[in-house]
Amino acid sequence: MNKVPTEPSAACQVPSNGPFSPARLSLRRVLIDTSPENVAYMHRDCEVYRAEGFKALSKVEIRSNGRSILATLNVVDDENIVACGELGLSKAAFAQMGVVHGHTATVSQAEPPESIGALHRKLDGERLKLDDFRAIVRDIAEHHYSKIELTAFVVATCRDELDREEVYFLTDAMIEVGRRLDWHEHLVVDKHCIGGIPGNRTSMLVVPIVAAHGLLCPKTSSRAITSPAGTADTMEVLANVELPVEQLEEIVRNHRGCIAWGGTANLSPSDDVLISVERPLSLDSPGQMVASILSKKIAAGSNHLVLDIPIGPTAKVRSMPDAQRLRRLFEYVAKRMSLSLDVVITDGRQPIGFGIGPVLEARDVMRVLENDPRAPVDLRQKSLRLAGRLIECDPDVRGGDGFTIARDILDSGRALAKMNDIIQAQGSKSFDHNHPELGALNFEVRAPEAGVVAGFDNLQLARIARFAGAPKVKNAGVDLMCKLGDTVEAGALLYRVHAGFAADLEFARQACSKSTGYTIGRADQVPHVFVEF
């Protein structure tokens, strides 16, 4: 029952008014950050357009300087913000026009995106074809979809609404609209985790280990969106991560690896747009996850991927059947895309390492690389296992030997040397992991009674670190003192929360008061998770 118009009747006569020359307004940069949405500001008494009339519609199209953008219109009654005869644009919108203050622009009702018909067919439960996905993904990448339309697409394709062929179509369409890197080598490896486990910074260890072994591993990562740190945020504590693609290519040629932010490379741009609605909804459906991850990896030029799927009571995947179903979907699409994929199912019952937050996590990573006795054992072991699996894709390595090779590289200091090379090449930052400067404000959370650490809430610990200021405040976060199965006395320190701002500290404290994220109980209450390795 969607109101998609029927075919137009083009035969009737409409008088022409000559070439249409709409009235022009003078552009003004309004210093309001409304990203990710473009907002245009028009005075209510604007004489050439009826601001009120526009407002009723969802979007306006603004043309200037040969470019056009879509924006939401806000009607203004204050000449200090925007005067009659002017059109204000929010900061990002103004930047997209590429003009100076005072340049003129025209405004019109935005046409619905071309692919809306395909979106409606999906809403009606139809199966879409590759061309449909291409049209939708192109409109999304070009910011033609409103938040409402984006959400409709995400919800209409969540759960089992996409069959596996459609997930392949979506993945393919997402690659097509972005840049695709080509490393001109037979074997380009990468490692990825589906996310959800705080502190899980194995990439920063896997990359130097496998690069030291000689494999090409150009790792591009995202920044945290709702988590307290992404690999890019943590690497940024040690080195510059915003690298132009040319520099990134040179570093990878010279050092066999990099750990950079993927944003500059414009790989799978539609994914960044989709994430802007998926994350606030906490919606991470299998089809979208597979398309998101594989499109980015393939666009980054990888042809061999080790994928980490953690299972646990508060992980993204909570049962082995769910993990196996997700694994098969990843494998199906990877095969269609000629990507060699090795899925490993790992222990996701608790955070990995001790620190949650960029500086704290960078500290843990560097301690593992330096074979420091304070290094978290779980982070070291998991990284070695993942690196080992990647190393085994080297045709000269026998199945089963990868772990030992990875361990030798780490123990010998070759991984540290490789990491230092990469840091130097990307542009190092001063960071002393022996004396990391943590957020000056802090509070401690202690055990209410003696017992065993019997459960973790990954989501709540991530939320507390986030409230404390991570990742924007690099040295904010949560520093864990005990892990699952540890015996604690009453009053024992469970973790310390660091913040840089008083308001953040209070928000984190309020979150802790609701739930600390720890359960103290008996040893037999510790959840058991079967994992592949």
Added chain:
Amino acid sequence: MNKVPTEPSAACQVPSNGPFSPARLSLRRVLIDTSPENVAYMHRDCEVYRAEGFKALSKVEIRSNGRSILATLNVVDDENIVACGELGLSKAAFAQMGVVHGHTATVSQAEPPESIGALHRKLDGERLKLDDFRAIVRDIAEHHYSKIELTAFVVATCRDELDREEVYFLTDAMIEVGRRLDWHEHLVVDKHCIGGIPGNRTSMLVVPIVAAHGLLCPKTSSRAITSPAGTADTMEVLANVELPVEQLEEIVRNHRGCIAWGGTANLSPSDDVLISVERPLSLDSPGQMVASILSKKIAAGSNHLVLDIPIGPTAKVRSMPDAQRLRRLFEYVAKRMSLSLDVVITDGRQPIGFGIGPVLEARDVMRVLENDPRAPVDLRQKSLRLAGRLIECDPDVRGGDGFTIARDILDSGRALAKMNDIIQAQGSKSFDHNHPELGALNFEVRAPEAGVVAGFDNLQLARIARFAGAPKVKNAGVDLMCKLGDTVEAGALLYRVHAGFAADLEFARQACSKSTGYTIGRADQVPHVFVEF
């Protein structure tokens, strides 16, 4: 795979900092209309809060004066808009706080709405219970849902995602959160159309006819959202429609009927919020349509409803099986709610009457009431049939006699007298339907060749009228000269478009150039639609 947190462990010790006293900012009214969304503006260099940190999250909660609202945060770099130490609020948001400029407020991260767990279960394909719908609808009515969350609910409950029991639950929940009128009479009648047909202003004829017969008919209508005129917009040409509930009740007591805007009565407030995302998506799924319409009618105190479902190639319902399925769903929910419902399936192949737009439609209505020879016959006939069906719910009227009674009331001038009473009671406006003042700017659309009017695109004609300025510009719109089956010469006038502003006229002209909404062809191409009466 939704990240809904597990039960908190409340047993751990978190040090208290005494009562939490967050820093206060001085409220400032920012003259920007961002409705329906609340927006808060904070300077980037605000010393007490990290504006950037908030921005990453979806919403903030602002407390002042014992009230709290949710808002999207925009970061500002211009002290003229908002200074450090101030918190700007968009116009509607400021009004909701009920304070004066300079009153202080605190800001915190907004907690997710309580019903988000239920929403996620629906996204996972589960069936929800009455209490789930009540929790969701309460959060929606109180504006706790973001646009993204609203869209997720609308899409997750569209098509066949709701079974008929769930549609009943949703209807019941929507009634519960609003005001419910009680007329203290045994029989309270109403008439409603599911919409989609331009010019279909039968309510303005049915109400005076049935009220003149003596039935109690308190008609509350909505304003147009994406259509070129709603009943409230059209009635507003003749009379005041924004009436306090007390006045509305008095008018109905004195005159047995009214034609008012439903907004002031706060009937089914969640529906207004849901519509804000359904309309831009053009999503009008059966379950939501049934809940929306029946909740408003029952909240308005009706216990007998005649419902008009038009069918046609560009109507909301396009086939008889779809219409019958929709009818059964309406009937099921109406029965559960003890509402007596009479569904009539009508001809939706083309607009009803000649005018599209408030003034043009008011002209048509008044001509029918005055038995003017220029009155549109289709509007008269359809209104008489609908009024006749309603009159037959009078226990003293024999089945089949309603139409004749309605016609007598109309032909005798009693309907006009009743309408004039209602107009006087609501507060009449000066309107001369014999010489309606139409938008001064206009253009004409003519037939390209001789033939028969063989097809109409209801959606395109509504769009053209909308672009021309209707309903905000009351006398803008489209005035049709020919209807389906009419024979036209080449160059014959098909319709005239009226506008009040030059830019609007141009937008309408551009829309006409793409498609006029008319198909000129052969008599045998006119679509046939079987209708019940």
